[in-house]
Amino acid sequence: MIEPFTLPFMARALAEIVLLALICGPVSVFVFARRLSFTSDALTHTVFPGVVIGFMAGQLFAGALVAAIVTAVALTLLTAGGRVSDDAATAVLLTAMFSIGVVLVSRRSSYTSDLTSFLFGRLLTVTPRQIAETAVLAVVVLIALAIGARALLFRTFDPAGAQAAGYRVFWLDLWLNLIVALVVVAAVRAVGTILVVALLIIPAAAARMVSDRLAVMVVTGTVLVVAAGYTGLLASWTASLHYGVALTSASAVVLVLVAVYLVLIPVRILRTGPARRT
Amino acid sequence: MPALRYAGVSVGYDRTPVLTHVDLELDPGQRLILVGPNGAGKSTLIKSVLGLAPVLAGEATVLGESPAAARGRAGYVPQIDTLDADFPVSVRQVVMMGRYRSIGWWRPARAADRRAVADALELVGLADRAGHRFGTLSGGQRQRVLLARAIAAEPRLLLLDEPFNGVDAVSQEAIIAVLRELAAGGTALVLSTHDLTVARELADLVCLINGRQWAVGTPGETLTAGKLRSAYGGHTVDLPDGHTMLVEP
DSSP states (O other): OOGGGGSHHHHHHHHHHHHHHHHHHHHHHHHHHTTOHHHHHHHHHHTHHHHHHHHHTTOHHHHHHHHHHHHHHHHHHHHGGGOTTHHHHHHHHHHHHHHHHHHHHHTSTTHHHHHHHHHHOOGGGOOHHHHHHHHHHHHHHHHHHHHHHHHHHHHHHOHHHHHHTTOOHHHHHHHHHHHHHHHHHHHHHHHHHHHHHHHHHHHHHHHHHHOSOHHHHHHHHHHHHHHHHHHHHHHHHHHHHHSOOOOOHHHHHHHHHHHHHHHHHHHHHHHHOTTSOO | OOSEEEEEEEEEETTEEEEEEEEEEEOTTOEEEEEOOTTSSHHHHHHHHTTSSOEEEEEEEETTBOTTTTTTTSEEEOOGGGSOTTOOOBHHHHHHGGGHHHHOSSSOOOHHHHHHHHHHHHHTTOGGGTTSBGGGSOHHHHHHHHHHHHHHTOOSEEEESSTTTTOOHHHHHHHHHHHHHHHHTTOEEEEEESOHHHHHHHOSEEEEESSBEEEEEOHHHHSOHHHHHHHHTSOEEEOTTSOEEEOOO
16 A cells, blocks of 8 residues: 555655645635635636646746736636626636637647646656645745635625724735635646646535534545545556556546545535535 | 714715715714614615725714724624524634734734633623534524624624524523623614614614614604604504504505
């Protein structure tokens, strides 16, 4: 069970997942509580053209970072004031940016392999430099979250009360969207723009099945991602080595997360009764 | 210095007035009840004091400043049905939110903050529920938790939006007792309700509104059959005991 991880590329993949778990656990709890799943999904797609441009310019990381910050600001402005057209506007931005990304990447001769790696990541080819960059982002994200945690909690639970207490909701929303955007940047090379959204939504959604407490949800979510990372990598390794089945490692990790979520649904129903919504 | 002073004030959204001609003055320790039918502008008036709805005309002073400058200094108890009962947060965490502004962004909660939270929960009679999830409490208990949250911030002016809606009799009595105690300690109170019995029982001042201010004064001066009829549009019933019952239009 440990042996595959003595190989450097497997160890690096696991290290990357552990770093991502440390940020996805806590951030996903806020995404879940704020019901930002769709916004997070939009962010992952709108970062896509930035990733492509960055890749072409040899600065994938910088491209993703700029795209993430720009779209976090755009999405915050679009959703400010709780306008009814939120969903439509976000969906338009999402599809537009994603299409631009596909157009850009389709101009390249290595179209298919590039697109695949942008969409689904390359967990097994993570370099030490990428791990270092993820670590730096993880520290930034955790500090940003620690500073804003109380205000974000208040704003999420009771927007009017938080405003009355003197908090500026727009800036808090921007703060959280930027945090989510940074998580996307941190995770995009390892798990791709499509799968990163799973890391932002499933940990907290699954943790909510077993706990009513935010702190417990944060820890549970983090542990879940680590466990799914380990299991998924091992499954992908075993499948390709012993059974000759090509199982993309990032997809395997996400599938394990989804499986855990599904397994926990009955737990939630047993704890609270079927009448309660989750 | 009055806790609240409105002179010829109109409030509303997007430059459309919801409520006009508001003239009132509230001293520390006084209890002002806003009475009016649904849609009268009670919530908007409260939001304007909090700096969350614009003052379109007239002069508004909250704790000696403009409402925008005073934002965060007045306490606020929202209606319970505006909050998600499924939210994973404990009673203690909700009350601690009242301390967040004084705690600031960086430092952890101190013993003084925890004591303020415990004291506030004690005051509303829910000390034994501190560890429970907020959503598992009854409507009345949740309303008391929100009152405790406001108390934990130690405001000099406290605004409550329909605090007796969906609240059982036990909780209503508990809330009224706490409000009396707060006012006795010098906190100015503004409370909206369409329950005239509560208004008579609790008010030093009643402000009768419906799109505009119809009357302001003691309950005896304002909650008269004639004034209620003019504000509500003719739907009142005079009772033999001298009181007036309202039939909501």
